[in-house]
Amino acid sequence: MSSYIRNVALIGGTGSLGSHILKHLLATGKHNVTVLTRTQSKATFPTNPNLKIAKVDYSSEQSIVEALRGNDFLAITLNSQAPRTLHSEIINAAKKAGVPTVLPNYFGFGIRERAGNLASCPIMGSFSKILKEVEDVEGVDYIALVCGFWYEFSLSLGEQWYGFDLKKRTVTFYDDGTRKINTSTWDQCGRAVAALLSLPLTKEGGNAAIQDYLNNGLYIASFLVSQRDMLDSLNRVLGTTDADWKISYEPVEERHRKGLEELGSGNGLGFVKAMYARGFFASGEGDYQTGHVLDNEKLGLPKEDLDEATRRAVAMSQKSFEYEV
Structure with missing residues (x-):
């Protein structure tokens, strides 16, 4: 039997999207979730035996590495006001911590050939740089959540x-x-991430698996x-x-x-x-739906x-x- 992702780290667990990812992850009862939060944060979190809060100094790579160590997957949902270098710093820390796969801070309309002409757009094209920050780090795979606005x-x-x-x-x-x-709604995004991380790592028969989405997009929509x-x-x-x-x-x-x-x-x-x-x-x-098949059904999304x-x-x-x- 294939193994599954059990230990998940989440950055941005109190944010608009991150809080929905956290809610649906905990609802599965299948994951141990570590939420990274700033040392000075006063944020409150639900009480759950599968939830751990790690206070982090984001100016210290070692602090991030220690919080990420032992996790199988990292989901990044950064505040729009976060320093521009923070995302790449987190990816490098994930590599040092031995985290094999990340959900980058990318939520767009498509990647590579399914991005169409967006790569030439001054604004939308800039999002591809987020994926490149992961691609440039050897030993770390990514799964991009394609959910539109x-x-x-x-x-x-x-x-x-x-x-x-x-x-x-x-x-x-x-x-x-x-x-x-x-x-997409925030709830649908949260359900999609939780469903993705509940899949087996590798194929079991003809069912979906994490390996289907590595270094590619997970395409969902409401x-x-x-x-x-x-x-x-x-x-x-x-x-x-x-x-x-x-x-x-x-x-x-x-x-x-x-x-x-x-x-x-x-x-x-x-x-x-x-x-x-x-x-x-x-x-x-x-x-990004017409002419393609969304992953909603494979994930069991309502x-x-x-x-x-x-x-x-x-x-x-x-x-x-x-x-x-």
Whole structure:
């Protein structure tokens, strides 16, 4: 019988994505989970016999190495404000600690040939550097979680993301608003990672195994939807009609160009505007499902309800939600 991953380290266990990975990992009851957290952190964690908290000084490689030692897998979900060098430092520490496989801090639309033209994009192409940081370290494999943009987060935060301002009831459709992209909920991402790490390391018959995904992508999604689909869902959830919304239109390539210009002038939201617009380009990289097979079924992931996810997005928009990965 093939062996399984038992000991998992997680960086970012209190963040928006990391907390969902932690929740679903612990729910399996199959893993011993070590969450690395800053020495000065006041974060609280659930009480669970399979959970260990390791206080780490991220400025000390030895501190990271000691926390990672004895683990079979490392999942990295760094805060967007983390130092740019930290990811590569963690990968090097993982090698020294003997951790064979990592889930890098990469959550995009595809890798290699399935990334399409994204590699030439000034913003989206930069994410490939994250994978290269792992590829350049001999003896460490990776599995990249390909999940698209996060649905509730992207719908709730503001116009620069999916084009919606839920409080003002406005939406900017990119082109005509009907181009579909893949998008995932945080819960689905958490379930996917937990299901992945519950697979055998090597093949047992015809079933999926960890080896199927090494140095490649794990492709999952909650929905394949357009902005028009999102507005229809919002109308069902809120009891509104299109007449209650101010709807405008903008060529998506023009929006992408404006975002890059805003970023160049020092406006950080320009990064968001350009990145999200690029996902809706007619070249189709945002739809990584059509023409391919998602890994949802192999992982046993449930089919989700779009309106329920939209309802969560509306609730998030109504409170002071601060994004932390």
